Amino acid sequence: MTDSLDLSVKTLGTCRISSPLGTLVQNRRSTLHYVDETDVVLFDDTRTMVAGRGVGAEELPGFEPGGPRGRIFFDPSKTRVGIVTCGGLCPGLNDVIRAIVLELTNRYGVQRIYGFRNGYQGFVAKYGRAVVDLTPEVVSGINEYGGTILGTSRGQQDPYEIVDCLEQLSLNVLFVIGGDGSMRGALRIAEVIAERGRKIAVIGVPKTIDNDIPYIDQSFGFQTAFGKATETIRAAHVEARAVPNGVGLVQLMGRHSGFIACYAALANNDADYVLIPEVPFALDGDNGFLSHLRARVTRRGHAVVVVAEGAGQEYLQHEPQGSDASGNRKLHDFGVYLRKRIFDYFAETDTEVNLKYIDPSYAIRSVPANPYDSVYCIRLAHAAVHAAMAGRTEMVVGRWHGRFVHIPMALAISSRNQVDPEGDLWMTVLEATNQPPRFG
Ligand SMILES: Nc1ncnc2c1ncn2[C@@H]1O[C@H](COP(=O)(O)OP(=O)(O)OP(=O)(O)O)[C@@H](O)[C@H]1O
Numbered sequence: 309m310t311d312s313l314d315l316s317v318k319t320l321g322t323c324r325i326s327s328p329l330g331t332l333v334q335n336r337r338s339t340l341h342y343v344d345e346t347d348v349v350l351f352d353d354t355r356t357m358v359a360g361r362g363v364g365a366e367e368l369p370g371f372e373p374g375g376p377r378g379r380i381f382f383d384p385s386k387t388r389v390g391i392v393t394c395g396g397l398c399p400g401l402n403d404v405i406r407a408i409v410l411e412l413t414n415r416y417g418v419q420r421i422y423g424f425r426n427g428y429q430g431f432v433a434k435y436g437r438a439v440v441d442l443t444p445e446v447v448s449g450i451n452e453y454g455g456t457i458l459g460t461s462r463g464q465q466d467p468y469e470i471v472d473c474l475e476q477l478s479l480n481v482l483f484v485i486g487g488d489g490s491m492r493g494a495l496r497i498a499e500v501i502a503e504r505g506r507k508i509a510v511i512g513v514p515k516t517i518d519n520d521i522p523y524i525d526q527s528f529g530f531q532t533a534f535g536k537a538t539e540t541i542r543a544a545h546v547e548a549r550a551v552p553n554g555v556g557l558v559q560l561m562g563r564h565s566g567f568i569a570c571y572a573a574l575a576n577n578d579a580d581y582v583l584i585p586e587v588p589f590a591l592d593g594d595n596g597f598l599s600h601l602r603a604r605v606t607r608r609g610h611a612v613v614v615v616a617e618g619a620g621q622e623y624l625q626h627e628p629q630g631s632d633a634s635g636n637r638k639l640h641d642f643g644v645y646l647r648k649r650i651f652d653y654f655a656e657t658d659t660e661v662n663l664k665y666i667d668p669s670y671a672i673r674s675v676p677a678n679p680y681d682s683v684y685c686i687r688l689a690h691a692a693v694h695a696a697m698a699g700r701t702e703m704v705v706g707r708w709h710g711r712f713v714h715i716p717m718a719l720a721i722s723s724r725n726q727v728d729p730e731g732d733l734w735m736t737v738l739e740a741t742n743q744p745p746r747f748g
């Protein structure tokens with residue numbers, strides 16, 4: 309499947325200008341902790357995968373490494389840059405904005421950086437959103453706050469109108485900080501730019517608390533979000549243990565991917581059951597979830613259940629379901645449904661239950677980034693700036709097997725990163741919770 313992977317990144321032209329950061333990379337060669345710009349970060353990292361390619365080292369698929377280049381494409385003194393944040397909130401958005409602005413200004417000497425307000429609406433005249441001049445003063449301290457100083461939005465905008473706006477402002481670079489939808493939008497923008505024969509770099513910094521963008525080890529903000537979610541699981545555990553036959557039921561964000569649920573559940577190892585969209589489960593029957601839950605509560609006196617919001621949607625399919633402004637399918641509230649099913653099941657079996665349901669919802673994504681994510685945001689932002697100044701386009705920055713790399717935008721939206729039911733993360737969840745591999 310991976311044989312046909314196109315990992316090549318588009319460039320706007322030859323890099324002829326000496327980079328102000330050139331001295332940093334001069335005479336450096338690849339080591340365990342540094343990848344030279346002419347080197348390649350291999351896609352495969354096991355002997356079996358490499359052997360399976362059946363080709364020599366030169367032909368093995370790999371990503372272009374991130375980092376500063378000796379020579380760049382854009383002349384910093386003439387470079388004009390735009391930044392936009394789109395889609396749902398994520399811890400670290402302000403860290404990324406700030407780091408892009410500081411790196412461009414202080415390291416490269418770029419003097420014109422515009423922020424576009426409320427996602428792609430910021431480019432469209434009818435919304436009347438004034439652009440913001442982004443200077444080191446404007447971004448000072450913004451990383452202390454959650455959210456994004458630029459605002460965000462959902463809903464599609466005309467890519468031709470967006471490119472009109474980029475041309476009117478004579479922009480050379482656009483940074484899009486957003487999720488899969490935002491990257492789809494960014495790719496359309498890049499395609500219109502190419503149609504018009506313009507030299508404008510479009511660089512994505514992938515943002516998703518759900519960790520659902522593929523080919524990046526983990527997305528920024530994910531660690532902060534699941535860290536915040538652990539507080540809710542801890543609370544549910546304390547509540548459940550304090551009462552006879554206590555059940556703590558926690559629902560966590562995660563539209564199609566259960567990473568937040570798995571990581572938050574593992575962090576304090578208090579969860580007894582984790583239900584995610586990737587692993588279907590039966591509620592009813594002898595081997596169903598409800599029967600297991602009742603047996604555990606009867607045996608141990610309490611239980612903690614963590615569900616990802618995208619889990620169990622099949623139980624609510626009969627209810628009408630719309631889409632949000634961006635066309636994302638709206639989810640049914642499975643947590644609320646499960647709460648009722650647990651109450652009903654315990655009542656039918658004449659078993660006492662004291663259930664506390666907690667859904668921290670937006671509280672896990674509206675917080676400032678934790679120190680780990682802040683560091684990650686700075687490093688992603690720097691990699692994005694280096695890529696843009698070197699004339700790369702239609703790509704996103706990411707970290708693959710610990711190394712910063714350039715990932716073609718088309719590849720980053722070609723699939724969804726999900727918990728692999730056959731992978732080692734889910735195996736760890738099964739080991740830590742002792743829940744059966746399958747319910748039903
Ligand atoms: N196929 C597409 N073509 C053009 N624009 C798109 C496309 N899909 C989404 N967009 C636009 O990208 C922006 C963000 O998309 P969306 O609301 O789906 O969030 P996202 O970036 O996927 O983030 P998240 O899923 O983490 O909230 C919206 O303005 C949306 O209309």
Ligand SMILES: O=P(O)(O)OC[C@H]1O[C@](O)(CO)[C@@H](O)[C@@H]1O
Pocket residue numbers: 395396397487516517518561562563617632673
């Ligand atoms: O309610 P909103 O802002 O549209 O976004 C909710 C969705 O966004 C996400 O946080 C992803 O960004 C999902 O986990 C969640 O389902």
Ligand SMILES: [Mg+2]
Pocket residue numbers: 395487488489636
């Ligand atoms: Mg999305």
